[in-house]
Structures are given as C-alpha cells and as structure tokens.
Amino acid sequence: MKFSEIKKKHQNNILNIKQTVEASYSVHFIKGLFKKNNHNENPLLMLCKGNKLIIVVDENVYKKFGREIEQFFSMNGCNFILHKLNASEKNKTISSVIRLCDMAKKNRIQRNSIFIAIGGGITLDIVGFAASIFRRRTPYIKIPTTIVGIIDAGVGVKVGINFGKSKNFLGGYYPPLAVFNDQSFLKTLTAKEIRCGLYELIKIALIKDPSLYYLIERYYRDLMENDFNKRTEEMIFLAASLLIKELTVDLLESNLQRLVDFGHTFSPCLEMKSENEIPHGEAVGIDILISSHIAFKKNLLSQADFDSIFSLIKSIGFSKKYSLPKAKQLYSSLDDIRCHRAGSLNLVLPNRIGAGNFTNYCSVEEIKHAMDFICDSEMFQRN
Amino acid sequence: MKFSEIKKKHQNNILNIKQTVEASYSVHFIKGLFKKNNHNENPLLMLCKGNKLIIVVDENVYKKFGREIEQFFSMNGCNFILHKLNASEKNKTISSVIRLCDMAKKNRIQRNSIFIAIGGGITLDIVGFAASIFRRRTPYIKIPTTIVGIIDAGVGVKVGINFGKSKNFLGGYYPPLAVFNDQSFLKTLTAKEIRCGLYELIKIALIKDPSLYYLIERYYRDLMENDFNKRTEEMIFLAASLLIKELTVDLLESNLQRLVDFGHTFSPCLEMKSENEIPHGEAVGIDILISSHIAFKKNLLSQADFDSIFSLIKSIGFSKKYSLPKAKQLYSSLDDIRCHRAGSLNLVLPNRIGAGNFTNYCSVEEIKHAMDFICDSEMFQRN
Numbered sequence: 020m021k022f023s024e025i026k027k028k029h030q031n032n033i034l035n036i037k038q039t040v041e042a043s044y045s046v047h048f049i050k051g052l053f054k055k056n057n058h059n060e061n062p063l064l065m066l067c068k069g070n071k072l073i074i075v076v077d078e079n080v081y082k083k084f085g086r087e088i089e090q091f092f093s094m095n096g097c098n099f100i101l102h103k104l105n106a107s108e109k110n111k112t113i114s115s116v117i118r119l120c121d122m123a124k125k126n127r128i129q130r131n132s133i134f135i136a137i138g139g140g141i142t143l144d145i146v147g148f149a150a151s152i153f154r155r156r157t158p159y160i161k162i163p164t165t166i167v168g169i170i171d172a173g174v175g176v177k178v179g180i181n182f183g184k185s186k187n188f189l190g191g192y193y194p195p196l197a198v199f200n201d202q203s204f205l206k207t208l209t210a211k212e213i214r215c216g217l218y219e220l221i222k223i224a225l226i227k228d229p230s231l232y233y234l235i236e237r238y239y240r241d242l243m244e245n246d247f248n249k250r251t252e253e254m255i256f257l258a259a260s261l262l263i264k265e266l267t268v269d270l271l272e273s274n275l276q277r278l279v280d281f282g283h284t285f286s287p288c289l290e291m292k293s294e295n296e297i298p299h300g301e302a303v304g305i306d307i308l309i310s311s312h313i314a315f316k317k318n319l320l321s322q323a324d325f326d327s328i329f330s331l332i333k334s335i336g337f338s339k340k341y342s343l344p345k346a347k348q349l350y351s352s353l354d355d356i357r358c359h360r361a362g363s364l365n366l367v368l369p370n371r372i373g374a375g376n377f378t379n380y381c382s383v384e385e386i387k388h389a390m391d392f393i394c395d396s397e398m399f400q401r402n
Numbered sequence: 403m404k405f406s407e408i409k410k411k412h413q414n415n416i417l418n419i420k421q422t423v424e425a426s427y428s429v430h431f432i433k434g435l436f437k438k439n440n441h442n443e444n445p446l447l448m449l450c451k452g453n454k455l456i457i458v459v460d461e462n463v464y465k466k467f468g469r470e471i472e473q474f475f476s477m478n479g480c481n482f483i484l485h486k487l488n489a490s491e492k493n494k495t496i497s498s499v500i501r502l503c504d505m506a507k508k509n510r511i512q513r514n515s516i517f518i519a520i521g522g523g524i525t526l527d528i529v530g531f532a533a534s535i536f537r538r539r540t541p542y543i544k545i546p547t548t549i550v551g552i553i554d555a556g557v558g559v560k561v562g563i564n565f566g567k568s569k570n571f572l573g574g575y576y577p578p579l580a581v582f583n584d585q586s587f588l589k590t591l592t593a594k595e596i597r598c599g600l601y602e603l604i605k606i607a608l609i610k611d612p613s614l615y616y617l618i619e620r621y622y623r624d625l626m627e628n629d630f631n632k633r634t635e636e637m638i639f640l641a642a643s644l645l646i647k648e649l650t651v652d653l654l655e656s657n658l659q660r661l662v663d664f665g666h667t668f669s670p671c672l673e674m675k676s677e678n679e680i681p682h683g684e685a686v687g688i689d690i691l692i693s694s695h696i697a698f699k700k701n702l703l704s705q706a707d708f709d710s711i712f713s714l715i716k717s718i719g720f721s722k723k724y725s726l727p728k729a730k731q732l733y734s735s736l737d738d739i740r741c742h743r744a745g746s747l748n749l750v751l752p753n754r755i756g757a758g759n760f761t762n763y764c765s766v767e768e769i770k771h772a773m774d775f776i777c778d779s780e781m782f783q784r785n
Contacts, residue, residue, distance in 0.1 A: 032639070033430050036557075036650055037425075038425055039424045040422070048417075113500055124568070131745060152574055155572075155573045183507065189503060271539075358537075359513055
C-alpha cells in the first residue's frame with residue numbers, strides 16, 4: 020500500500036483527504052497443489068508460514084479431498100483449524116457469515132491469521148465476506164474447486180451473500196491474498212457442475228474472444244466426459260485471464276456498465292423463481308439464450324451466429340427440463356437489476372461471436388419471443 | 403478511481419493482478435448546515451441532487467433537530483426517506499445493520515442512492531457499515547452531531563459494530579462521499595457527551611500536539627458550559643485535522659502500530675465490564691489516566707507532565723463514581739487487544755505532552771499501581 024496527502028484549506032474550513040491504495044494478488048495455476056511432491060517451495064505454504072489458519076472447506080469437497088488437505092497442512096507444521104461448510108444458495112446468508120465469524124473469534128483468529136476458502140463459488144463468496152468484515156479485514160486465500168470457481172468467483176474481488184430473495188445483495192470488494200487453481204479438484208465434478216462451468220466459459224468467450232468460443236465448441240465434450248487435459252487447461256486458463264483483464268479495468272465497479280454482466284441479467288430471476296433448483300451456471304446458460312435471441316431479433320446478431328450459439332447450448336443441455344418463469348415475470352425483475360446498476364438496465368447483448376454491447380431497451384414482447392423460441396426447443400417446460 | 407495492469411506470466415502459470423484505487427473525500431466545517439440562509443450553494447445539496455436519499459438520524463437528535471432537517475430536504479426538493487435510529491452501544495449489532503439494509507431494500511434504495519448518517523459515533527458506525535455492504539457499496543455522507551463524532555468517527559473511514567462482547571469487532575474501511583461538521587449541533591449536548599468529547603480531544607493532543615493540549619487546559623470550561631465560540635471551534639478543527647493527518651498515513655491500517663490507539667487499549671474492557679455504563683469517551687479518559695501512570699512509573703513521562711494530565715482529567719471529571727474492574731481483569735483483556743493488533747500489544751504511552759511511543763511490555767503490577775493511584779483519587783469506586 021502506498022499513501023496519501025492532506026491538503027488543508029483552512030480558509031474554506033475544508034479538509035481534503037486523498038488516498039491511493041495499491042492492492043495486488045496472484046492467481047496461481049498449480050497441478051496437485053496438496054500432493055506430496057508439491058510440498059517444497061509450494062507458494063501456498065510460503066504465504067501461510069507462521070500465521071494461524073482457519074481453513075473452511077465445502078463439506079462435499081471435504082468428503083473427497085479432506086484427508087489430503089488435512090495431511091498437507093499437518094505435515095507441513097501449520098497451525099490451523101478446519102471447518103466444514105454446508106455451502107448452498109440457501110445457506111449463503113448473513114447467518115452463515117456470522118456463524119463463521121463467531122467460530123473464528125472463539126478460536127482466537129487474529130488480524131494476521133488467514134482464512135482459506137476451499138470450494139465452489141458459494142464457499143468463496145461466504146468465506147471472503149466473513150474475512151472482509153472479521154476484525155475489519157483479515158487476509159484470505161481462495162482455492163476454487165469448480166470451473167465456475169476458477170473462472171468467475173476465484174479471479175475477482177467480489178464477496179457476498181444473498182439477502183431476502185435477492186442474490187448477492189450484500190457484500191463487498193475484497194482482494195484476496197492469493198488464489199490457487201488446481202485442476203485436480205475438477206475430476207470429481209458432477210455433470211451439472213461441469214455444465215455450469217461451460218456456461219460461464221461460453222459467457223466470457225461470447226463477449227471477449229472468438230478463439231475461446233471455437234475451442235469450447237470443439238472440446239466441450241472433453242469437459243463433459245471429465246477428461247481434463249492440455250486443451251481443457253488452456254480453455255480454463257484463457258477464460259480466467261480474459262475475465263481478469265476485463266475486471267481489472269474497474270475492480271471496484273465504479274462503472275456499472277460491465278460486459279461481464281452478460282448472462283447475468285435474467286439469471287437472478289431464473290434462479291430465484293426456481294427456488295434455486297436451477298443452479299447459477301445453468302441460469303447463465305438460459306440467460307445467454309434469451310439475450311442472444313433478443314440480439315438476433317434486434318438485428319444486432321446474425322442468424323448464423325445465433326444458430327451457432329443455440330446449437331452449442333442445446334448440445335451441452337441442462338440437467339433437467341426446468342420450468343421457466345413467464346416473460347412478464349422476467350420483465351418485472353429488470354427493475355431490480357436497474358436498482359443494482361444505478362438506474363440503468365445495461366443489458367449486454369452479443370454483436371457477434373466474441374463481442375458484446377449494451378442496451379437499455381428491452382420490451383416484454385422481446386422477452387416473450389425469446390421464451391417462446393427456447394421453450395419450443397423442448398429443452399424447458401412451458402409455464 | 404484509476405486503474406490496473408495485468409502481467410501474464412504464462413510460463414509460470416501465474417496471473418498477477420495489480421490495482422491502484424484512489425479515493426478522496428472532503429471534511430467540511432459549516433455553521434448552520436440546515437439553516438435557511440445556507441440553502442444556496444450548499445455543498446451537501448450539490449452532492450445529493452438527483453439521488454435518492456436514505457437519511458438515518460439518531461432518535462435523540464431527531465427530537466431536537468428533526469423538523470429542521472426534514473424541512474431542509476423537503477424545501478430543496480430532495481427525494482428522501484427518513485429513518486430514526488435507536489443508537490446505543492447495545493444496539494450497535496449486526497441485527498441493526500440488517501434491519502437498516504432491509505428497510506433500504508424495501509424502499510428501493512439503489513446503488514447510486516446515498517445514505518446520510520446524522521448522529522454521534524455509534525450512528526455513523528452503524529450506517530457506514532450498512533452502506534458499505536448494501537449492494538456491495540452504496541455512497542454515504544456523515545454528519546456528526548457530537549464532538550466525538552466530529553473529531554473521531556467522522557473524519558476516518560472505519561465503520562463497524564460490536565460482536566458478542568467485543569467492541570467494533572466486525573466492520574470495514576469505507577471512505578464516505580463527504581463529511582459535514584456543524585457546531586450548531588453541539589449546543590444541545592449533555593455534560594456527559596461533552597466530557598466524552600474532551601477526552602478524545604486530550605487523547606489526540608497528548609500524542610500529537612502540545613499547543614492543542616494547552617488550549618484544552620485553558621478553555622475546556624467553555625466546552626463544559628456549552629459555550630461554543632471561536633476558541634472551541636479552533637480546538638475541534640485542530641483535533642480533526644491532527645487526526646486526519648495521522649489516519650491518512652495508513653487509512654486501511656496495514657500497520658497496526660497506531661499512535662491514535664492511545665487511550666484505546668484498556669478502554670474496551672472498561673466499557674464492556676461496566677456493561678456500557680461507562681461511555682466510550684469517558685473510558686478513553688480513564689485509559690489515558692492508566693496509560694499515563696504506567697508511563698510515569700516506567701520513567702518515560704516526567705512527574706510534572708503526569709501531574710498536569712492527572713489534574714486536567716480530575717477537573718473535567720466523570721459523570722459518575724464508576725466502579726472499575728480489577729487490575730487482573732484489565733491485564734487479561736490485553737490478550738484480545740493483541741489478537742486485534744496482529745499479535746503485538748502496541749500500548750501507546752505518552753513520552754511527554756504532545757508525543758507518544760509504543761511498548762509491548764505491561765505487567766499486571768503496573769496496572770495495579772495505576773488503578774490504586776486513580777482509585778485513591780476518589781474519582782472511582784474501588785472494586
């Protein structure tokens with residue numbers, strides 16, 4: 020952190036405070052992070068050394084990797100406590116955050132201790148929020164275990180929880196100490212989790228990079244068959260770096276017109292109305308379909324590009340024949356989006372594969388046409 | 403806000419994120435902020451124009467100034483809702499913050515709306531914390547109505563609430579949009595509130611500025627008689643600018659060795675053990691007595707300086723003959739302080755009037771001697 024100056028204007032009775040804060044962190048891609056042959060010069064260990072650790076692991080991740088994780092920290096002489104988190108959208112609440120803070124306080128976690136979050140996006144968001152308010156800020160490290168975690172929640176600085184029926188309504192912007200991405204975690208992902216990851220990959224590809232889009236088109240089956248190889252590594256690394264590039268233009272979101280909000284305008288309503296039966300990533304997939312159809316009908320997106328997007332998403336498919344909300348409900352939900360984006364809709368629409376743009380105009384008819392079209396595809400139930 | 407660069411080191415599989423965030427705000431000293439003759443070119447109005455406002459007023463302040471405040475915002479055509487807050491240490495909890503967020507959400511407060519906090523330190527801390535997490539951050543303006551508010555909570559960026567029995571345990575660092583200080587609010591302060599203000603004035607004077615100390619020594623009676631004049635204005639302005647100068651060296655407290663923590667090492671325990679009967683400012687006064695006695699006995703502070711401090715504090719006095727905790731309890735509470743200061747005690751002791759220094763050594767005997775001495779003064783009850 021660098022700092023500050025004060026200019027005193029005694030004559031006006033105004034004191035001006037100006038500060039510059041520099042924050043930096045690294046996103047590491049390491050295979051077999053907790054494997055024995057990775058113990059030497061492991062950058063995670065170098066960060067942890069000498070600090071008390073509070074490791075919070077998604078309980079499902081714990082079932083598969085708990086022993087390995089505990090052994091890693093024990094064998095390397097770390098002073099740690101480990102807590103299993105029931106990470107679900109339903110539990111992504113202020114109560115979970117407060118329970119975590121309470122547990123940390125009872126275990127005498129200090130201001131220079133380190134929270135380590137190991138899990139998917141929900142785990143990273145809850146633990147990050149707790150760390151951001153615990154003793155006004157306590158360092159934290161993110162170790163995402165899902166594709167969504169690696170390419171979305173993992174790279175950025177957003178932390179937060181749901182509030183009432185609103186997703187991620189309370190939270191903050193809190194840079195982690197570091198992020199460690201390890202593809203080894205991905206091999207136990209379910210088909211549903213892989214799909215969610217694919218839709219976030221498609222999101223960033225569609226607005227930023229045609230070459231990533233064509234990679235996904237060619238190799239998405241590798242991911243769906245849990246075949247993690249050089250190509251899937253490349254896709255995930257590329258998506259994460261594109262997102263970082265996009266986020267770091269304005270990490271604290273002073274500008275609320277953000278390309279990365281593509282796929283995230285209708286999705287909160289889709290998730291909420293399904294009472295979180297539709298997981299975040301799949302809701303993003305449906306949103307991409309709706310937004311692309313609107314773009315196509317507005318003559319912003321070519322027929323060929325729309326067909327390509329539609330066909331790719333249809334091939335990836337959804338975990339269930341979800342029942343979707345009515346066009347009118349989706350339309351009404353845009354009011355909440357406007358509130359969150361300081362009054363403007365800023366709906367992101369694809370112009371072509373690899374580039375997006377904003378519109379503030381979206382009618383209930385446009386949404387209805389899109390919904391009719393995607394429901395005719397037999398992917399979803401009509402409502 | 404300025405921004406960022408990404409250095410990609412593909413060869414190492416590390417993405418480095420580096421960002422510089424610039425935040426700035428002004429602390430205005432304005433007399434009669436809400437008075438009719440101040441409506442033109444009022445900088446508060448200029449900031450508010452066009453934004454929805456959520457004005458949160460301490461309910462005691464509302465009793466005295468509510469009508470004037472409401473008239474000000476109505477007559478100037480502001481779109482606002484006003485909420486009265488029962489601001490007490492007991493209510494400085496996460497529940498109060500969540501209730502406030504809930505109310506703001508129901509009233510469709512947007513990301514570009516503005517929270518305006520009008521009250522003492524507790525009000526500023528609660529509202530600031532709510533604003534810092536509402537929609538991940540919503541602008542807020544601070545209008546302190548007490549001396550402590552103006553020279554302490556008002557100038558800085560700390561927000562927070564109590565947690566369990568720990569004061570200000572959860573919170574954050576969130577710069578306001580602006581701060582407006584208006585001495586007109588001070589004229590209705592109680593003797594207790596004035597005393598609290600005086601002890602915060604003495605705190606900053608003792609560690610930073612002998613000239614402020616001598617001003618206080620000479621003119622503290624003006625404050626105690628609610629006679630707000632040029633001299634009291636000068637003292638308050640000076641204290642606020644000293645604090646700003648000290649805070650802006652390290653606004654986010656990366657370094658936890660802070661001179662401004664003088665008077666704030668034993669005070670949390672004093673407040674807590676009295677179940678908040680001892681208000682914050684008076685607890686700071688008692689802490690200054692204890693710390694100064696320890697400094698004197700360590701031969702760090704001269705007899706003359708100690709006598710001066712002791713005699714000034716005795717003249718100001720306390721609102722009640724409080725019963726103080728035992729030396730052993732105060733000693734035990736230092737463990738919590740160490741946790742909060744990343745492992746080190748960093749007890750601030752005055753070297754002389756106007757300069758302080760740190761120590762990590764403080765024995766139970768030293769505290770006991772100090773407690774014996776100050777209880778012999780008949781200011782407090784022995785315990």
